[in-house]
Structure formats: structure tokens, C-alpha cells
Amino acid sequence: DAGVTQSPTHLIKTRGQHVTLRCSPISGHKSVSWYQQVLGQGPQFIFQYYEKEERGRGNFPDRFSARQFPNYSSELNVNALLLGDSALYLCASSWQGNGNTEAFFGQGTRLTVV
């Protein structure tokens, strides 16, 4: 079975632009979470979706938004990009999205803002 897939793997954007990152969870998983990992730091929680509803949101500005589709795939959107948005964006899927079910991570999307 395929693991969590994210696209694209790398992209370069200019300040002020908009970006959309995509994630396909493992088949059967209903929860998708997004994390931002800045170089040299641990991942920071951005959003969690379960059954197409937002379950949790981290301390990120409103420029960040996400959604989950009926097939449980997800998009993360970032508007008005800043240099500080440069990071590895990780998507994680889990069956239930509660505290003790394992979260499986994708390879990430490396976003560079210039």
C-alpha cells in the first residue's frame, strides 16, 4: 500500500505569492494533519482535519488555511508568502486522529520563498 504522498516535493515561490500544497493520506485514514518544520527545529502543528472538519489549529496566522476533501485528501494554502514561510511542510495521516493512534508522515514539501 502507498504511504502518505505529498506534492510537490520542492517548490520555489516569491514573496507575496500564494502556494497550495497537497497531501494524500494512507487508504482508510480519515485524519490529516499539517506541520511546518523550519530548518533546525522540530515540526510545529498547523492544522488537523478529521472527517472533513477542522479539529485543531496551531498558532499560525490567517494566511494559512486548509481543507479536506471527501476522499480525505487535503490541501494546505498559504497566502502572501513571507521569507519566514520557507520550511519543510509535513503531512501526517492517521486512522482516527486521536491521541494514541500512530501518525504516518509523508516525505514533505520543501518550500523556499525568495
Add this chain to the structure above:
Amino acid sequence: AQSVTQLGSHVSVSEGALVLLRCNYSSSVPPYLFWYVQYPNQGLQLLLKYTSAATLVKGINGFEAEFKKSETSFHLTKPSAHMSDAAEYFCAVSDRAGGTSYGKLTFGQGTILTVHP
């Protein structure tokens, strides 16, 4: 609010030596605790997790961790390091209660493990 502190951003050991990576957590409710490994340019892979069963948890690749509530610690150990263990390791805590934090992982800053021949 939950938090995780990993003591030591870099740990260096010789091949065959004991690996000890330290993690202390803070949580207002009984936590779930996890160790993840990240190889360069890759995502995170779960090594092991504590979910209130046995306090000594065994994971993949010979790693294990012990939950000590009195010390609020969840240190990761491996008796004998291999070259292939060189990677970055993250300790994480998850809220076992309900609410909007349910399932959210809070990560430490990470510890880079270097293994020398």
C-alpha cells in the same frame, strides 16, 4: 499547554556504544509520548510510543524508552549503536484528552545523533 524538552541538540557516540537521548515533557493531563526518527530529506518515522500500557516501551531497530512519571521523562536508549542510526530524533507528546488539541503532536527541538566508526 504541553511542551517537550530534548536535552542536547547533538549527541555523538562510537559504533557499538550505548545511545541515550533525553526527553522531558510537561503536560497537564496524562500524556501519550512518542519518539520519531528523521533521516535527511525525509519525513518522520515512528520508533515507539507510550500510551499508558507498560512503562518500558520497545520499538523498532532495537530502540526502547522508559516512561518515568515522577521525573516527567521519556528517554530513548539503544544498547549498541550502528552507523545506520545516524539521524535526527524527535520526542513528541500528544494530549490524550478530548478537545481541539486531540491528536496534536507537540515536538521537541530534536537531537542529531552522530555515530563514529
